[in-house]
Amino acid sequence: MNALISPVSLSVSVVIPVYRGEKSLPSLIKELSFFAGDSCTTPAGVPYAIKEVLLVHDSGPDRSDLVLEDLARKYAFVKPVWLSRNFGQHAATLSGMASSSSNWVVTIDEDGQQNPAEIGKMLDVALDGGYQIVYAQPLNPPPHGRLRNSCSKLAKKLALQFLGSQYQAGVFNSFRLINGEIARIIAAYCGNGVYLDVALFWVANRIGYSPMMLRGEARPSSYSFGMLLNHFWRMVLSSGTRPLRLITISGGASFFLALFFFAYAFYSKFIEQTPIQGWTSLLIIISFFSGLIMVSLGVVAEYLALTMGIVMGKPLYVVTSTPTRPPKQL
Numbered sequence: 001m002n003a004l005i006s007p008v009s010l011s012v013s014v015v016i017p018v019y020r021g022e023k024s025l026p027s028l029i030k031e032l033s034f035f036a037g038d039s040c041t042t043p044a045g046v047p048y049a050i051k052e053v054l055l056v057h058d059s060g061p062d063r064s065d066l067v068l069e070d071l072a073r074k075y076a077f078v079k080p081v082w083l084s085r086n087f088g089q090h091a092a093t094l095s096g097m098a099s100s101s102s103n104w105v106v107t108i109d110e111d112g113q114q115n116p117a118e119i120g121k122m123l124d125v126a127l128d129g130g131y132q133i134v135y136a137q138p139l140n141p142p143p144h145g146r147l148r149n150s151c152s153k154l155a156k157k158l159a160l161q162f163l164g165s166q167y168q169a170g171v172f173n174s175f176r177l178i179n180g181e182i183a184r185i186i187a188a189y190c191g192n193g194v195y196l197d198v199a200l201f202w203v204a205n206r207i208g209y210s211p212m213m214l215r216g217e218a219r220p221s222s223y224s225f226g227m228l229l230n231h232f233w234r235m236v237l238s239s240g241t242r243p244l245r246l247i248t249i250s251g252g253a254s255f256f257l258a259l260f261f262f263a264y265a266f267y268s269k270f271i272e273q274t275p276i277q278g279w280t281s282l283l284i285i286i287s288f289f290s291g292l293i294m295v296s297l298g299v300v301a302e303y304l305a306l307t308m309g310i311v312m313g314k315p316l317y318v319v320t321s322t323p324t325r326p327p328k329q330l
Contacts, residue, residue, distance in 0.1 A: 009038060009047040010123065013180070014106045014116075015096030016053065017089050019060035021110035022067050028108075029053065029071050029078060031116045036077045042120035046127060050119075053078050054096040057323055059086040065323040084318040089174075090196040091317040097178070098187035099319075105183040107176045113214050114175040122177040122210045131208035132182055133200055136175035138214045172197045179204070192316045254292055261285060 014032060018025065034040075036050045055068050057080060068080040081099055083092060093107050104123065108114050114136065122134045182204055190199045201207075 009049055010104060011051040011102035012048055012104045012106055012119065012123075013096075013100035013102035014050055014053045014108060014119075015056065015093055015100065016108055016110050017056045017058055017092035017096065018064050018068065018110050019058045019086070019089070019092075020062050021055075021060075021064045022062040024110055024112045025055070025064065025067050025071065028110065028112055028116070029075060033075060033077075035116060035119065036075075040120070042124045044124045044128075046120075046123060048120065048123055050077065051102045052100070054081055054099055055079070056081040056083065056092040056096040058083055058088070058092040059324045059326075061326060063326065065325055068323070080323070082320045082323045084320045084324055087317045093174075093196060094187045094190055095317040095319055097183040100180060100183060103180050105178045105180050107174060107178070109174050115212065115215055118175075118210065118212045119177070121212070125208045125210045126177055126179075129208045130206060132179045132204040132206045134177040134208040134210050136173045137209040137211045138173070139211050140213055176200075177210075190316065250292060250296070254289060257288075 012035075016025075016028070021028075032050055032053055035048075036053075038047075038049055040049055041047050053075070055071065055078060057065055057068055065082075068078075071078045072080050079099070081096055083095060087095075097105055097107070104126070106119055106122070108116065118136065122136070125131065126134045178200065182200070185203060186196075186199050190196070
């Protein structure tokens with residue numbers, strides 16, 4: 001253990017974005033309650049306690065609002081955070097981080113696949129290595145279908161190529177331990193549309209990883225393939241200008257490809273006396289470059305849309321004093 005360890009009990013705020021947690025939350029909060037007392041210690045013997053559990057209601061389709069109110073009455077450490085509408089998982093997580101007040105902030109999913117008992121191990125990793133952020137590093141595949149896990153693995157590899165080696169995209173995980181000051185700074189300054197983990201890497205460079213096993217989910221994931229694809233694209237866009245550089249490289253490659261076609265057609269026509277059907281090659285070249293131009297314009301437009309959302313002051317989230325109830329069923 002190094003000098004970062006204090007004899008005083010470390011305080012931990014747990015942030016849980018809630019979208020469809022009506023059935024899974026009670027058991028998860030019951031597990032967390034065992035670590036809310038003053039007698040908890042990490043495996044290395046460091047005293048800590050979960051000071052608060054911030055349940056961020058992201059206006060899902062079920063009656064999670066009633067469950068949150070019931071849990072707040074039952075457990076003194078449970079603090080609901082009510083959002084005015086559905087803003088998405090990362091915005092909900094950031095709103096909970098902004099409301100935290102502990103030495104460390106833990107973000108965890110509502111579905112039950114991440115074990116709260118691992119928080120102590122993550123604290124040990126952070127204190128031993130002097131890390132500002134510690135990510136869970138699953139030793140087993142997530143409890144999803146084979147197709148989704150394969151697509152997720154491919155997306156992370158592609159993201160690592162887009163983001164560069166400074167972003168260890170292959171080990172981003174929603175189960176995180178974050179230094180409290182960094183968590184609140186990011187929550188205060190993070191703009192709309194920015195990927196949370198990319199933003200964390202803007203202000204922290206001491207990143208650790210804690211190996212652990214995932215459990216089965218208490219309920220199926222609410223993320224569709226379309227939502228996951230949008231999640232991935234937002235991570236790429238908020239990472240910087242690498243996709244724009246890729247457009248420049250593609251444009252240069254297309255220019256040299258056009259020169260090659262021109263040289264081939266010139267050689268075939270005047271050296272080998274081969275008749276050239278102009279419309280075929282013309283159609284291929286027009287289709288190729290038109291598609292390239294449209295893709296390039298699309299990427300640039302995505303960057304402009306992201307920038308406009310930030311410049312125009314579009315709020316990342318809005319916290320209200322009362323819950324937003326789902327519409328009554330007729």
